[in-house]
Amino acid sequence: MTEENINPRLGIVVSGSVDKGTEVRLDSSASVEDMVVGRYVTIEGRQRRFFGMITDISLGVTDSELTVAPPREVDSFLSEVLSGTATYATLHVLPMLTMGIEGSEPVKTVPSHFSTVNLASDTDMELIFGEEDETRFNVGNPLDMETKLCLDLPEFVKRSNGIFGKSGTGKTFLTRILLIGMLQKSKAVNLIFDMHNEYGWEGSTEEGQRKVKALKQLFPDQVAVFTLDEENSRRRGVSTDFVVRIGYDEIEPEDIVLLRQTLNLTEPAVEAVYQLHRRFRGEWIERTLALQDSDEIPEGLNIHESTLKNLQRGLQTIRRLPFIQPHVPTNAVRTMLEYLDRGMNIVLEFGRYRDITAYMLVANMLARRIYAQYQERMERAMGEGLAQPNPLVITIEEAHKFLNREVASQAIFGTIAREMRKYNVSLLVIDQRPSGIDEEVMSQMGTKITCLLDNERDIDSVLAGVAGKNELKSVLSRLAPKRQALIFGHAVPMPVAFQPLEYGSAESYKRFMPAGDTGQRAQKDIEELWN
Amino acid sequence: MTESTERVGEVIEASTTQFVAECYELYQPPPLGSLVQVGDAGEELLGVVYYATTASLEPGRRPIARGKDEASEEAVYQASPQLEKLLRSEFSALVVGHAEGGKLLQYLPARPARIHSFVYRCPPESVRDFSTSFDFLSLLLSTALPVSVEELVAATLRQMSEAHEDSRVFLVGAGKELATLLSGEYGRLRAILERIVPPK
Numbered sequence: 001m002t003e004e005n006i007n008p009r010l011g012i013v014v015s016g017s018v019d020k021g022t023e024v025r026l027d028s029s030a031s032v033e034d035m036v037v038g039r040y041v042t043i044e045g046r047q048r049r050f051f052g053m054i055t056d057i058s059l060g061v062t063d064s065e066l067t068v069a070p071p072r073e074v075d076s077f078l079s080e081v082l083s084g085t086a087t088y089a090t091l092h093v094l095p096m097l098t099m100g101i102e103g104s105e106p107v108k109t110v111p112s113h114f115s116t117v118n119l120a121s122d123t124d125m126e127l128i129f130g131e132e133d134e135t136r137f138n139v140g141n142p143l144d145m146e147t148k149l150c151l152d153l154p155e156f157v158k159r160s161n162g163i164f165g166k167s168g169t170g171k172t173f174l175t176r177i178l179l180i181g182m183l184q185k186s187k188a189v190n191l192i193f194d195m196h197n198e199y200g201w202e203g204s205t206e207e208g209q210r211k212v213k214a215l216k217q218l219f220p221d222q223v224a225v226f227t228l229d230e231e232n233s234r235r236r237g238v239s240t241d242f243v244v245r246i247g248y249d250e251i252e253p254e255d256i257v258l259l260r261q262t263l264n265l266t267e268p269a270v271e272a273v274y275q276l277h278r279r280f281r282g283e284w285i286e287r288t289l290a291l292q293d294s295d296e297i298p299e300g301l302n303i304h305e306s307t308l309k310n311l312q313r314g315l316q317t318i319r320r321l322p323f324i325q326p327h328v329p330t331n332a333v334r335t336m337l338e339y340l341d342r343g344m345n346i347v348l349e350f351g352r353y354r355d356i357t358a359y360m361l362v363a364n365m366l367a368r369r370i371y372a373q374y375q376e377r378m379e380r381a382m383g384e385g386l387a388q389p390n391p392l393v394i395t396i397e398e399a400h401k402f403l404n405r406e407v408a409s410q411a412i413f414g415t416i417a418r419e420m421r422k423y424n425v426s427l428l429v430i431d432q433r434p435s436g437i438d439e440e441v442m443s444q445m446g447t448k449i450t451c452l453l454d455n456e457r458d459i460d461s462v463l464a465g466v467a468g469k470n471e472l473k474s475v476l477s478r479l480a481p482k483r484q485a486l487i488f489g490h491a492v493p494m495p496v497a498f499q500p501l502e503y504g505s506a507e508s509y510k511r512f513m514p515a516g517d518t519g520q521r522a523q524k525d526i527e528e529l530w531n
Numbered sequence: 532m533t534e535s536t537e538r539v540g541e542v543i544e545a546s547t548t549q550f551v552a553e554c555y556e557l558y559q560p561p562p563l564g565s566l567v568q569v570g571d572a573g574e575e576l577l578g579v580v581y582y583a584t585t586a587s588l589e590p591g592r593r594p595i596a597r598g599k600d601e602a603s604e605e606a607v608y609q610a611s612p613q614l615e616k617l618l619r620s621e622f623s624a625l626v627v628g629h630a631e632g633g634k635l636l637q638y639l640p641a642r643p644a645r646i647h648s649f650v651y652r653c654p655p656e657s658v659r660d661f662s663t664s665f666d667f668l669s670l671l672l673s674t675a676l677p678v679s680v681e682e683l684v685a686a687t688l689r690q691m692s693e694a695h696e697d698s699r700v701f702l703v704g705a706g707k708e709l710a711t712l713l714s715g716e717y718g719r720l721r722a723i724l725e726r727i728v729p730p731k
Contacts, residue, residue, distance in 0.1 A: 028707070062710075062714035062715055063714065063715050063716070063717040065717040065718065066717050069717075069721075076728075077699075077702070077703070077706070077724070077728045077729060078721070078724050078725070078728075080703055080706075081703055081706030081707055081709075081710055081724055082710060084707070085706075085707045085710030085711055085714075086710045086714060086717065086720065
């Protein structure tokens with residue numbers, strides 16, 4: 001085969017097993033240095049066509065004496081003769097899919113001996129990852145290939161998903177791209193707990209101060225920005241739709257329980273919260289904080305003085321948050337639900353209140369109530385045959401704080417992750433320490449996208465339970481530190497390392513725009529913004 | 532057989548695997564490793580010259596030294612013209628293939644050559660045709676001979692490379708075939724390869 005051939009032949013299968021993958025002897029015409037771990041190949045078996053990934057490349061000799069007395073000159077006649085014959089290269093290929101007439105399916109066998117192995121062409125890749133259409137959204141290109149990697153987004157949002165990677169590897173950019181995709185191609189609405197104010201309005205790039213646009217600027221008709229910090233939003237020039245305030249009376253014991261670690265509460269203090277709530281009802285926070293010493297603790301409540309002090313210190317922390325007020329006129333949860341029902345996506349900005357206490361309190365409170373509403377509506381919809389509420393995707397950052405082993409069973413996000421789509425609510429988890437997330441939650445995630453990780457435990461927890469884990473490990477640890485990611489799970493037929501689309505230039509925004517009138521209008525808006 | 536084909540001798544001993552021929556001219560055996568053919572065109576036997584001798588016609592009568600008073604070697608022969616008739620050159624060839632109905636086959640023929648068959652040197656185009664395949668190498672490598680097999684293989688390939696336009700490409704191809712045949716015998720492989728290094 002000539003080099004111009006689109007499907008250059010690489011070699012033949014010489015051994016293998018379903019478990020460990022196949023060994024491919026490289027033809028002497030193919031250069032071993034052109035082979036890259038993570039590249040895709042097709043294997044032409046007798047009856048089936050296999051699709052696999054190169055996971056290792058090694059050099060071999062037929063006679064060990066060659067390593068003792070190698071040819072003296074590198075470019076000599078001797079080395080020319082020996083290369084590809086007495087000295088050869090083998091590729092370790094992990095077959096992942098078999099391609100039949102009815103589409104692709106996971107591999108259950110190995111190709112027969114001497115099956116030809118070719119480099120996968122763009123057409124092959126398209127066959128597997130599909131073309132962009134009404135439900136498929138292009139998120140990037142497989143590494144070293146021109147083909148588009150398309151995700152079936154309605155399928156993607158049916159389960160909880162995770163985006164992982166060390167800080168600075170492009171998680172936020174990847175998330176923006178996925179959110180845009182969901183906005184365009186799935187019926188789901190998003191609720192984004194935006195800890196660092198990056199998704200609603202402008203964010204900035206990692207290197208410099210170049211501003212990049214975010215959801216509301218691109219899709220003003222579909223996105224509402226809610227804020228906890230009106231002043232901060234105004235200063236940043238964000239047009240907000242609603243200012244979220246939380247009343248003392250809205251805080252329930254369950255909301256405090258989750259904050260046990262962050263508020264440094266003791267076990268008895270958590271017990272006391274329930275007792276106090278039972279006694280004081282909606283006024284429990286104010287009345288608890290008003291208690292001067294243990295003498296004032298109402299009769300019948302078994303609370304020690306040190307416990308009370310511990311609890312009060314914790315509640316003071318919450319009271320100091322400016323968006324927590326004794327009484328609020330508008331219920332934030334109700335407003336959010338109204339927006340979500342209209343199909344609007346909500347980005348909740350935290351402004352200056354970036355500490356984890358505020359984030360956990362608010363995210364948990366709101367999500368818990370919204371989830372309860374969804375649960376009720378879904379049950380009613382099933383019972384009475386009404387329309388189901390729009391599928392909801394809740395995006396949370398720093399997920400290991402909500403979903404670690406201690407709180408995952410109590411936090412609402414643990415429940416959402418486990419119960420999945422039963423109630424039309426799923427999660428998009430963004431995190432840099434996946435090893436901190438409860439294993440049970442991790443195992444329930446449909447699709448995982450991971451940028452570079454270099455902690456052994458993080459890698460293990462992300463790849464837990466995936467076929468060919470060790471092989472993927474070598475691919476994952478060789479990703480570039482930026483703009484490269486590995487995706488695997490429910491939404492893709494096989495794991496694939498890819499380069500996410502470029503995001504941040506005027507050109508990139510155009511690509512994300514939907515076609516049609518709204519698209520043109522939005523594009524005009526963008527050009528104005530850009531100029 | 533074409534007119535240009537050079538007739539070099541006549542078969543005087545034959546077996547399935549080899550044949551011995553006497554040269555028509557003293558001291559004119561074909562070079563070591565050259566390809567020779569025996570028999571009718573289309574049905575010929577092909578051999579590789581692996582050994583040549585020149586000795587007295589009668590086994591019991593050894594030649595004696597005659598040049599003590601002569602000025603040159605040439606003068607010895609001029610002084611004793613009978614020498615040309617008392618000495619003879621012979622060469623042995625290993626059968627490496629044959630033709631059947633005009634088709635070249637690189638394995639042993641069904642029957643050995645006939646005595647008194649004429650032996651011809653193969654012209655370059657026949658050599659080229661024959662050496663498009665390297666199957667004959669395994670026949671050479673597996674034989675026990677009075678000369679070293681590595682020497683013979685190297686000589687054969689050097690001879691054949693002269694018939695090819697790009698001798699380097701030919702030798703690399705042959706080398707690769709040898710590398711496969713001699714996998715696990717790097718010492719032998721290297722001995723051959725070092726003897727067929729093409730000129731730069």
